[in-house]
Amino acid sequence: MIKRIKVGMASCGIAAGAGEVLELLQEMAGDNKVVEVGCIGHCYAEPLVEVETDSGDYIFEKVQPKEEDLQKIIDLDEFSRFQPHSPRVDKERQLITSLAGKIVPTSLEEYRANKGYEGLKKALEMEPDAIVDEVKTSKLRGRGGGGFPTGLKWSFLAAKDSEQKVLICNADEGDPGAFMDRTLMESLPHQVLEGMLIGAKATGARQLFIYCRAEYPLAVKNLNIAIEQIEKEGLNIIDGEPVKIMVKEGAGAFVCGEETALIHSLEGKRGTPRYRPPYPTDYGFHGYPSAINNVESFANIPLIVRDGGENFAATGTENSTGTKLFALAGDLEYSGLVEVPMGISIGEVVYDIGGAEPGSVKAVQIGGPSGGCIPAEHFDTPIDYDSLTSLGAIMGSGGLIVIGNNRCMVETARYFLEFTTRESCGKCTFCRIGTKRMLETLERITGGEGGPEDVELLADLGKKIIQGSLCGLGQTAPNPVLSTLKYFNNEYLAHVEEGHCAAMECKALVDVFIDRETCIECGQCIKNCPVDCISEDYVIDNEICTRCNSCIEVCPVDAIARVAKGGEVSVGN
Amino acid sequence: MSKDLVAEKSNLIKVLQTEQKKEGFISDAAIERIAGEFNLPVVEVEGVVSFYTQFKRVPPGKYQIMVCDGTACHIIGSTLILNWLTDELGIKDGETDEEGLFSLESVACLGCCSLAPVISINGKVYGKLDRKKLLKIVADFRKKEAAGS
Numbered sequence A: 001m002i003k004r005i006k007v008g009m010a011s012c013g014i015a016a017g018a019g020e021v022l023e024l025l026q027e028m029a030g031d032n033k034v035v036e037v038g039c040i041g042h043c044y045a046e047p048l049v050e051v052e053t054d055s056g057d058y059i060f061e062k063v064q065p066k067e068e069d070l071q072k073i074i075d076l077d078e079f080s081r082f083q084p085h086s087p088r089v090d091k092e093r094q095l096i097t098s099l100a101g102k103i104v105p106t107s108l109e110e111y112r113a114n115k116g117y118e119g120l121k122k123a124l125e126m127e128p129d130a131i132v133d134e135v136k137t138s139k140l141r142g143r144g145g146g147g148f149p150t151g152l153k154w155s156f157l158a159a160k161d162s163e164q165k166v167l168i169c170n171a172d173e174g175d176p177g178a179f180m181d182r183t184l185m186e187s188l189p190h191q192v193l194e195g196m197l198i199g200a201k202a203t204g205a206r207q208l209f210i211y212c213r214a215e216y217p218l219a220v221k222n223l224n225i226a227i228e229q230i231e232k233e234g235l236n237i238i239d240g241e242p243v244k245i246m247v248k249e250g251a252g253a254f255v256c257g258e259e260t261a262l263i264h265s266l267e268g269k270r271g272t273p274r275y276r277p278p279y280p281t282d283y284g285f286h287g288y289p290s291a292i293n294n295v296e297s298f299a300n301i302p303l304i305v306r307d308g309g310e311n312f313a314a315t316g317t318e319n320s321t322g323t324k325l326f327a328l329a330g331d332l333e334y335s336g337l338v339e340v341p342m343g344i345s346i347g348e349v350v351y352d353i354g355g356a357e358p359g360s361v362k363a364v365q366i367g368g369p370s371g372g373c374i375p376a377e378h379f380d381t382p383i384d385y386d387s388l389t390s391l392g393a394i395m396g397s398g399g400l401i402v403i404g405n406n407r408c409m410v411e412t413a414r415y416f417l418e419f420t421t422r423e424s425c426g427k428c429t430f431c432r433i434g435t436k437r438m439l440e441t442l443e444r445i446t447g448g449e450g451g452p453e454d455v456e457l458l459a460d461l462g463k464k465i466i467q468g469s470l471c472g473l474g475q476t477a478p479n480p481v482l483s484t485l486k487y488f489n490n491e492y493l494a495h496v497e498e499g500h501c502a503a504m505e506c507k508a509l510v511d512v513f514i515d516r517e518t519c520i521e522c523g524q525c526i527k528n529c530p531v532d533c534i535s536e537d538y539v540i541d542n543e544i545c546t547r548c549n550s551c552i553e554v555c556p557v558d559a560i561a562r563v564a565k566g567g568e569v570s571v572g573n
Numbered sequence B: 001m002s003k004d005l006v007a008e009k010s011n012l013i014k015v016l017q018t019e020q021k022k023e024g025f026i027s028d029a030a031i032e033r034i035a036g037e038f039n040l041p042v043v044e045v046e047g048v049v050s051f052y053t054q055f056k057r058v059p060p061g062k063y064q065i066m067v068c069d070g071t072a073c074h075i076i077g078s079t080l081i082l083n084w085l086t087d088e089l090g091i092k093d094g095e096t097d098e099e100g101l102f103s104l105e106s107v108a109c110l111g112c113c114s115l116a117p118v119i120s121i122n123g124k125v126y127g128k129l130d131r132k133k134l135l136k137i138v139a140d141f142r143k144k145e146a147a148g149s
């Protein structure tokens, strides 16, 4: 007997078409209950539908909103069954995401039925110091990128004697390729809130904020529903006083993820960082002592208090305990969200969990615009704070992009610099102008006008920007360039010395060429060229061509390709 | 009772967001009005508006196309996607076409990296795009528009 039918309706599911599936299922399911759940992490298989029955659960993948397909699901036919690939099952360790996609995110009842708020219950009976000690014992380090010990941060706030203290959840998630925090908030809002309430008890904070990216409407919605529920149930009452929790939406600025900038933004101002010290725990929101933690950090807290810090520290490595969420994407088979024990190797994540073909990958980018590229030779490196830093990357918040052999590393570095240049708040000269100069230099190189001195200039500027910047944005902005310079110097040199981009990505270094032997003269390319640069006898005028790839895309016989500029072209190979 | 920390000025961004949601953009007149309401100099409100990329100073098109240029999408080809749209619509990143039908904007990660490259139109996401799929989506919107008006 069917108990209920669950449709994965986190952002990833909705994007893949889960909304239409849900609607149709609701029409067809008769008396069966259809509910919306969050994300189980296997985003590549969306839309996902799970049928709970008396005799076990059945998951269906890549479900289309077609009546005949959905009927098969309701009848539990052998159809489109989802089976997570076994290497991932073996390597993954779901501690904080164990309920994601399994329960209705906005059901307090269901969260409670799965040990939810047991950590808070325990915390409310503990002395604040004892909670802080438990978190210290767990050795939890901040998941927002810096890796600062959470227990220590909390002890600073707890020690403050102030009429008001503030605890802030950093949900700005600015790394443009990361969605761990979004998934947690969408799928498990109560778990994040439980962590925050435990933090309030531990530190004495009575005003809580969640500063959330404006681009995450579903996360904001689910959090607000959950807040209303706990206020109604009185779960936010700590030592007899109701704690205020408020969700504040950011307005699209990467630098607002930096803690002092975030506080300025919360105050309604421009989100520019300021010099630290004073640290927020001394002078924070409107001058009150404030502590800021990342969403994932908070999501770990209920487990630490419920099962004990020592138990938590048993997972992971000596100095990096617990698990880490990664948003896996790029050139691999199984993209999505994974939770792995700290200390797992990069290779295990990329090949075993991500299903990337060994030999097809040249690097991973970890840590987004503040992080670096790690080449495949180093994929046996364990994922922990210190090992990654020693390679010139950072743990970051958890974006992990797999870069295939056919991509250009110089262009990848340029991409990140363009991002940080745009996002620099402009306060520090080195960050504002230095990143701009670096970007211009990279553009010269990808534009075919760079020289060997430009490569040296990049290294030099990089060091100076790191030294001359106030906040983490500038201090880490050169990382993507410095790490690619270190590991992929040959690609930089090929660009500046030979004018060659092996990946054929840098427009200025390639021509587009029609192989007349293969060409069937169908005329598609001529018709689709936006700048009319293809002649009637199928020759491309590369002076006019914008390298838009339209002809390559429409050619039915793959006769058109990018080739090295000015190089010898072998016809009909 | 704990002191209410959320002083008036903290709500400036919220009020601007509400304005933008209502009007689609922040006009000069709106800035002046809001500055008056908060008792702040106009330049200060303008400073806040210009700092945050979310705030638009020109009216958007009826269909707002966002091209994801997050890391995953960039690596898999968002530059080409943006170029194709520019060729098709005759507008560049940040512009709105003359009829006010489409506007085009490149944005950071839309959070559906497993579907890269992706775009969203008025919030609905379209993934795993190639040129053919992309042009069909635009053509469908145009058809819908022609049928409707």
Ligand SMILES: Cc1cc2nc3c(=O)[nH]c(=O)nc-3n(C[C@H](O)[C@H](O)[C@H](O)COP(=O)(O)O)c2cc1C
Binding pocket: A141, A142, A143, A144, A145, A146, A147, A148, A150, A170, A171, A172, A173, A174, A175, A254, A255, A256, A257, A258, A259, A260, A292, A293, A294, A295, A297, A298, A397, A471, A472, A473
């Ligand atoms: C430019 C910049 C952007 C940042 N963005 C984020 C972010 O999006 N999310 C986050 O949690 N921390 C971000 N941080 C780190 C925060 O400043 C802060 O260290 C963190 O929120 C502390 O929480 P944790 O100790 O739990 O990691 C950023 C830092 C910098 C310098």
Ligand code: FES
Binding pocket: A176, A177, A178, B068, B069, B070, B071, B072, B073, B074, B108, B109, B110, B111, B112, B113, B114, B116, B117, B118
């Ligand atoms: S990078 Fe495009 S959706 Fe994440």
